[in-house]
Amino acid sequence: MSLLPTLKTQRLILRPLSPNDAVSIQNLASDRQIADTTISIPHPYPDGEAERYISKQIAEQKTGHAVTFAIELKAESKLIGISELREIETEHCVAELSYWLAVTAWGKGYMSEALKPVLNFGFESLSLNKIYAYHMARNPASGKVLQKNGFQPEGLLRQRVRKWGKFEDVRLLSLLHQEWKSKDI
Template identity: 55%
Template structure:
């Protein structure tokens, strides 16, 4: 069987081919452009398509192939429910989520159906409305389920002194001024110094999609009294299978020492356990940044270990502390 595997993670693709696709002739490409070129010049029996690609979304390719190659079997292979749902809606024949790639052979051997494109080609069928998660193999709704199924916008949270809302592109100059301070960048991995406004705008513009896909939620921390943006906080690496996510935050230097990090972190912790139904929320901080560690301890996280030279910041390898709290611990700490 000739297979075109459209996947931008080279190591993952190599492992999958070695473990599960060795009996087939497989070509791996990482972008929409390369996939379009390959489909136009070669004949394939099956197209395996991820959703997030180097130069766009996989559903663009699926729609194009449904027109140009109506008999081609197309299997959605995203790690995320929303991604697989989008691929199915674009015309994919079946789903084999990345976490279930040991089942890819049975999906490939499934009956092709009329024209080789029937959604009955896989044990996992196109979801009925409101049932996307179960069709993708989940036994109960996963994190961000309501948003994924209904397309709901990211919510906002409120505390006594703060509003936690989605970022907008209008916030980009403020993000650059505050997050771009060397004191902030010094102890965070992803924030550069200096911080180009174009990079801030790109970061903000991606947040709506990562929320809809159930991978991440980021809040702008805003003072209620002044409507002033003073920081950011969120949950990333949201894992539907294991019900966990990583908490991260930064507060502008001018507002350090006023309890805003703790106040916003408590709100996001509650959101994670109540609304996203997570079981575990964890966080990291560099050893030389004990202030962040104190914030995490105040919200109930417990130290789980020390990761020696876990990250590199400005050419220096840094030791990192990992802390976490569980849903049961958080519930036990709530007032009756």
């Protein structure tokens, strides 16, 4: 996969991850509320985890299995979250969308804004036919972000993940290339 481009929106810059992002990721992902509303971010967030994550994502991009964008506030050049397309299957033209946002950035429309260029990149540059995403059933705000971007419900995966010793239901949504192309999302 060629170098990941930098994508811009009115308020945001989505750029490739850098080892320099480790301190910001460590600080933001250490917030218990981030871990509580995501499927796979641990709490406490271990020291060195941000460096490991960045190295893994850069390696996954080189092999074509994932692309990860750091989300920055354009006005402040401040990292506020991550959006990635992972589990990219070129044979079936499908990938999983994953994302998280700093708690201080919640409720401001940043993630809905960030997903538009990420979806465009997935469908146009990666030639994907389907992008799917999961969210914990008790996190309906994440589902609203997906639906605002055209995702359609596929189903409820009962007790799909275990979070802090408790089994959690997870919702699966997806967006097809033809749906994305036919709508002004």
